[in-house]
Amino acid sequence: MQTRKGQSIEDESMEIIEREVGSHPYNKMEWPIVRRIIHATADFDFAGENKIVFHKDAITSGINALKNGCSIIADVNGVIGGLNKQNPKDFGNNLICNISDPDLAERAKQENKTRAQMSMRIAASEMNGGILVIGNAPTALLEVIKMIREGVTKPALVIGIPVGFVSAAESKEELQTVDVPFITNTGRKGGSSCAASIVNALFKLLREN
Template identity: 40%
Template sequence: MTQTPLIHNLLANPLTGEQIEERSFACIDQLAPEHQFLPDQWQVVRRLIHTTADLGLMELVKFSPDALDSGVAALQAGRPIFTDSNMIRSGLSLARLRSIFPGYEPDSICCHVADNDVALEARQSGLPRSLFAMRKAAAMADGGILLFGNAPVALLELNRMIIEEGIRPALVVAMPVGFVHVVESKDELMQLGVPYIALAGRRGGSPLAVAALHAVCSVVAQKER
């Protein structure tokens, strides 16, 4: 049997990557049920759906009332960014960040989970490295942007710092994934009165945390037009 590869359909009717993305967003807008998200919030939710092709995420995404205003202001001010995994750090687009604040540099995005001193503390204590990575980033956490897609223990430690040390992040993207400490870390954060975008329940992951911040960048870009 002779089969014509499907790629020939695209070659005969070319679409750029940007056009494919635009069509994808149009499909999401068409398929999504009615919702109560504000337009800027919907940009974030739609980006998360685009990342996963999962409309079910609509029921899980939660925003504090000040999340986007605070996140936009933090990006425009070039506030430092903490990530709980190097996957998030690698996935964030420096070009997107620089389109909002030209002064963003690779060192503006901080991840300490692989640092030698963090690994040593974790071995000595029998606790996860992510906890000590969060402690090492305490100075930038106050007023910074914090992204969690992997390590609920790091989020629990941030919650402690908010409660006990008065740390006030500009925005927390709370999307760790898994089964242990995940739900409670998000639920606790959402009670602390700090700006957050969270994915309730066990679902999450580094790609979603990246997508969320990229969507906030898009919100900034629209506001600046």
């Protein structure tokens, strides 16, 4: 739980963001999410038009899934570490990250996949109606897209915001062609802190609406 001093610092940070950004292209449900990303990264580029891309059903689907106690599946432990743990505790959400599974490397090697890809495959059942949160591995996002197209799984929301130079921007473009709710961004930027901040913002919207 946030201390009074911590809350005052966060409130001041949000006021600075509001003041420095000024007008922006996001609606009243999208903007708290974008603002939370900027707060987590101190990167005002995310406020630009079409920098954060929302599927029309993304926020509603994500909030409803969280409210109903869906699983939250992350590509790396850094995403889990960035979540406010009180939220999943209050709503009964199971946090899943398989990247450190001791058997994962061998299974990935056998199937000629990366560990990130394999970690998505073994979480297929938990993904149904769940929220996928990918902040680090473009291969994980591409694998999820493939799984959705195969009919293996159907998440309530895919948060795909991996950072990097190899396939990061391309995986986000590909996500926008899939018929599932998504939140993503354009370009190479992203990361675990961005991904976690989106989930935290969705929980905050859930509590406020």
